[in-house]
Amino acid sequence: xxxxxxxxxxxxxxxxxxxxxxxxxxxxxxxxxxxxxxxxxxxxxxxxxxxxxxxxxxxxxxxxxxxxxxxxxxxxxxxxxxxxxxxxxxxxxxxxxxxx
Amino acid sequence: xxxxxxxxxxxxxxxxxxxxxxxxxxxxxxxxxxxxxxxxxxxxxxxxxxxxxxxxxxxxxxxxxxxxxxxxxxxxxxxxxxxxxxxxxxxxxxxxxxxxxxxxxxxxxxxxxxxxxxxxxxxxxxxxxxxxxxxxxxxxxxxxxxxxxxxxxxxxxxxxxxxxxxxxxxxxxxxxxxxxxxxxxxxxxxxxxxxxxxxxxxxxxxxxxxxxxxxxxxxxxxxxxxxxxxxxxxxxxxxxxxxxxxxxxxxxxxxxxxxxxxxxxxxxxxxxxxxxxxxxxxxxxxxxxxxxxxxxxxxxxxxxxxxxxxxxxxxxxxxxxxxxxxxxxxxxxxxxxxxxxxxxxxxxxxxxxxxxxxxxxxxxxxxxxxxxxxxxxxxxxxxxxxxxxxxxxxxxxxxxxxxxxxxxxxxxxxxxxxxxxxxxxxxxxxxxxxxxxxxxxxxxxxxxxxxxxxxxxxxxxxxxxxxxxxxxxxxxxxxxxxx
Numbered sequence: 001x002x003x004x005x006x007x008x009x010x011x012x013x014x015x016x017x018x019x020x021x022x023x024x025x026x027x028x029x030x031x032x033x034x035x036x037x038x039x040x041x042x043x044x045x046x047x048x049x050x051x052x053x054x055x056x057x058x059x060x061x062x063x064x065x066x067x068x069x070x071x072x073x074x075x076x077x078x079x080x081x082x083x084x085x086x087x088x089x090x091x092x093x094x095x096x097x098x099x100x
Numbered sequence: 101x102x103x104x105x106x107x108x109x110x111x112x113x114x115x116x117x118x119x120x121x122x123x124x125x126x127x128x129x130x131x132x133x134x135x136x137x138x139x140x141x142x143x144x145x146x147x148x149x150x151x152x153x154x155x156x157x158x159x160x161x162x163x164x165x166x167x168x169x170x171x172x173x174x175x176x177x178x179x180x181x182x183x184x185x186x187x188x189x190x191x192x193x194x195x196x197x198x199x200x201x202x203x204x205x206x207x208x209x210x211x212x213x214x215x216x217x218x219x220x221x222x223x224x225x226x227x228x229x230x231x232x233x234x235x236x237x238x239x240x241x242x243x244x245x246x247x248x249x250x251x252x253x254x255x256x257x258x259x260x261x262x263x264x265x266x267x268x269x270x271x272x273x274x275x276x277x278x279x280x281x282x283x284x285x286x287x288x289x290x291x292x293x294x295x296x297x298x299x300x301x302x303x304x305x306x307x308x309x310x311x312x313x314x315x316x317x318x319x320x321x322x323x324x325x326x327x328x329x330x331x332x333x334x335x336x337x338x339x340x341x342x343x344x345x346x347x348x349x350x351x352x353x354x355x356x357x358x359x360x361x362x363x364x365x366x367x368x369x370x371x372x373x374x375x376x377x378x379x380x381x382x383x384x385x386x387x388x389x390x391x392x393x394x395x396x397x398x399x400x401x402x403x404x405x406x407x408x409x410x411x412x413x414x415x416x417x418x419x420x421x422x423x424x425x426x427x428x429x430x431x432x433x434x435x436x437x438x439x440x441x442x443x444x445x446x447x448x449x450x451x452x453x454x455x456x457x458x459x460x461x462x463x464x465x466x467x468x469x470x471x472x473x474x475x476x477x478x479x480x481x482x483x484x485x486x487x488x489x490x491x492x493x494x495x496x497x498x499x500x501x502x503x504x505x506x507x508x509x510x511x512x513x514x515x516x517x518x519x520x521x522x523x524x525x526x527x528x529x530x531x532x533x534x535x536x537x538x539x540x541x542x543x544x545x546x547x548x549x550x551x552x553x554x555x556x557x558x559x560x561x562x563x564x565x566x567x568x569x570x571x572x573x574x575x576x577x578x579x580x581x582x583x
Contacts, residue, residue: 008279015272022265031261038268042275049279057284058275061226065271068233072264075240079256082247092261095254098325 007048014041028080028090032073039069106162109169112147112154112177113217119143120210127203137192140206144185144213151177155567165285167221171571175421176220176348183341183428184213189546190436191333193539197443198331200245209337212238216345225274225284228349232270232313235342236263242338243330255329262312262322270309276302277357286357295362303358307368310353313346316406317376320399327395332442335391336435339398340428347405347424351417354409369410370503376403377510384517389450390438393517394431397476400514401427407507408491411498414572419490421568426475426487426557433472433550437465440539440547449534455521457530465539468551470522475554477518478511482558490565 014037021034043062050058084090107114123136151174159170167173188209195201215234222228240263244256278284280299281292293299308319315323327335358365380400387393405427408420441449441458449455459466475482488511495504557564 015268018268022261028257028261032264035261035264035268038265039271042268042271045272045275046278049275049282052279053282055282057226057282058278061229061274061278061284064226064230068230068237068267071237072233072260072267075237076260076264079240079244079253079260082244082253083257086248086250086253092257095257097251097254098258098328 004048004052008045011041011045011048014038014044026091026093028083028092028095031092032076032080036069036073039065109160109162110167110217110221112151112181113214113221115143115147115150116181116210116217117214120207120214123203123207123210127207131203133192133201133203136203136206137188140188140210141185143210144181144188147217148178148181148185151181154178159571161223165287166224166227167218168223169221172348172351172417172421173221175568175571176344176424177217179344179348179421179425179428180213180216180220180341182425183344183432184209184216184337186432186436186546186550187333187337187341190336190432190439190543191331193543194333194439194443195331198246200331202245205242205245205334208238208241209334212242212337213341216341219345220348222349222352223286225277225286225289228353229271229274231349232346233267235345236267236313239263239338239342242334243326245331245334246329249329251329253329255326258322259326266309266312266319269305269312273302273305273307273309276305278302286352290357290359293359293362300363303363303365304368306353306357307365310346310350311372314343314350314402314405315399316372316402317379317399320376320380320402323399324392324395327398328389328391332391332435332439335395336432336439339395339435340431343398343402344424344428347420350409351420354412355417360412366410366412369406369412370500373403373406373410373503374506376400376406377507378403381510381514381517384514387517388452390452390455390521391450393452394434394438397514397517398431400510401431401476403510404488404491404507407495407500407503410503411494411500413494413498415497415569416491416494418565418568418572419487419494421571422490422561422565423487425564426483429550429553429557430472430475430482430484433468433547433554434476436543436547436550437469437472440465440543441536443537444534452521452524454531454534455524456528457525458534458536459522459525461534462536464544465536465547466525468547469525471551471554473518473521475558477515479515480558481555483554483556483561484558486558486561486565 018034018038022031025031046058046062154174157170161168212235215231219231240260243259246252276298281289312319380396384393384396405420408416475484478485478488492504
């Protein structure tokens with residue numbers, strides 16, 4: 001039996017990898033993948049807490065968060081396509097018309 | 101549990117959501133914008149009427165404690181629906197003029213409003229998450245409506261990436277709170293609260309997520325860019341209705357979820373409030389684009405609202421509620437007049453220098469813009485002053501005198517940039533002759549109503565503020581406040 005600490009540590013590490021990816025990568029799609037990694041790291045935490053406490057509330061929140069992540073992916077990829085059509089690139093360092 | 105009773109407690113949200121579905125269906129089969137707009141306005145008006153009646157009705161919980169109704173939730177619904185209704189009224193003509201009047205815009209507005217209503221009534225972390233995300237995803241779409249213009253797509257991308265990033269923090273905060281207490285219900289979490297690391301970290305991450313959504317410094321970076329790239333009347337919608345919804349949920353969290361003693365939450369809110377007020381106002385001073393100026397002004401207003409939350413007293417919370425209504429009225433008005441000027445094609449009428457001499461053509465519009473800007477600046481006699489007075493008075497009664505002083509000074513500095521458009525409109529010669537078109541009756545009528553409300557609530561605030569403070573005296577929300 002693996003203790004809950006390991007699951008939580010794995011989830012925290014994945015979450016931090018996601019944050020670092022969002023902060024240092026330049027490709028909009030990779031940034032979006034890192035955001036998804038963060039959300040899934042949280043899902044892992046929720047599931048392990050759910051089994052630790054022995055109630056299903058956490059698992060229900062995971063269902064909702066999966067559905068929301070799917071909806072977000074639809075909108076996000078559409079926006080990235082619109083950006084690509086305008087700029088012929090999804091490099092966020094070149095998307096700099098609006099500043100200050 | 102009685103299903104019909106539960107459904108009736110969330111009637112405004114159901115009406116708006118069903119109307120959104122019908123709009124999508126009509127839009128599939130017919131290019132009938134008039135019908136779609138009519139249906140949108142009718143459903144919002146009906147929902148607004150119901151939520152105004154709920155203001156004086158009973159309070160309680162429904163759907164197994166998922167949502168609360170009456171009291172603060174009803175007031176939140178009223179402010180959100182009021183803001184949405186007026187944004188739709190001014191949007192029709194503006195979107196027609198910029199040639200982007202799609203049926204989907206109204207469907208997205210209705211769906212986003214459903215999310216906001218859920219967020220304002222939320223009594224459970226699942227509901228807060230769902231409401232916030234329903235609202236945000238629809239707003240990402242609205243931000244990118246002008247997708248063939250580079251700034252439009254860029255605004256949408258920035259909003260989307262930063263919004264999704266903040267969702268990660270929000271959800272992680274919820275997961276940690278669930279881990280610390282074993283429940284997602286707000287009352288149960290507050291009862292099981294402790295000051296161990298898991299609970300404090302969860303609460304902190306939840307606050308970070310909310311700071312992103314209400315654009316508090318240092319999480320404000322997206323606000324000016326998104327507000328500039330979005331069509332102006334939809335910017336008004338984003339900056340008023342969505343901010344009101346997020347702040348109502350914020351009040352729920354600060355007042356009921358995070359009890360004192362687990363950590364000094366008020367201290368965190370004070371620091372963020374000071375940073376937000378100072379930075380928002382200072383950067384607004386140097387803006388030449390009027391939409392960016394209003395965006396930084398909306399950051400500064402988030403700072404004033406956080407002052408009321410930092411006071412952490414029933415008086416502070418009711419002051420925030422009053423301020424939200426005041427902010428909704430005057431900000432939609434200001435964005436509405438800016439949208440009217442902006443419709444002149446081929447001219448950059450967002451640059452403040454081009455406002456020179458506009459005050460004497462179409463004097464009505466210029467006078468209304470002046471009234472809204474005076475109110476945003478907090479000049480006595482208008483609703484903005486009353487809102488600021490309540491918020492700062494609550495801070496002083498809670499012994500946060502330093503915070504109140506910073507707030508008043510920041511607000512005094514803000515008068516400079518609010519008066520600048522008026523100086524250009526009335527005291528500078530026009531460089532070139534700008535022909536201003538006549539606006540339609542719906543557009544002008546709604547701006548006139550907003551002007552009247554700005555003055556009315558500025559002169560006679562007592563009735564409403566008594567109603568708001570009654571929500572926090574002796575009812576179930578006051579009982580769940582941990583002393």
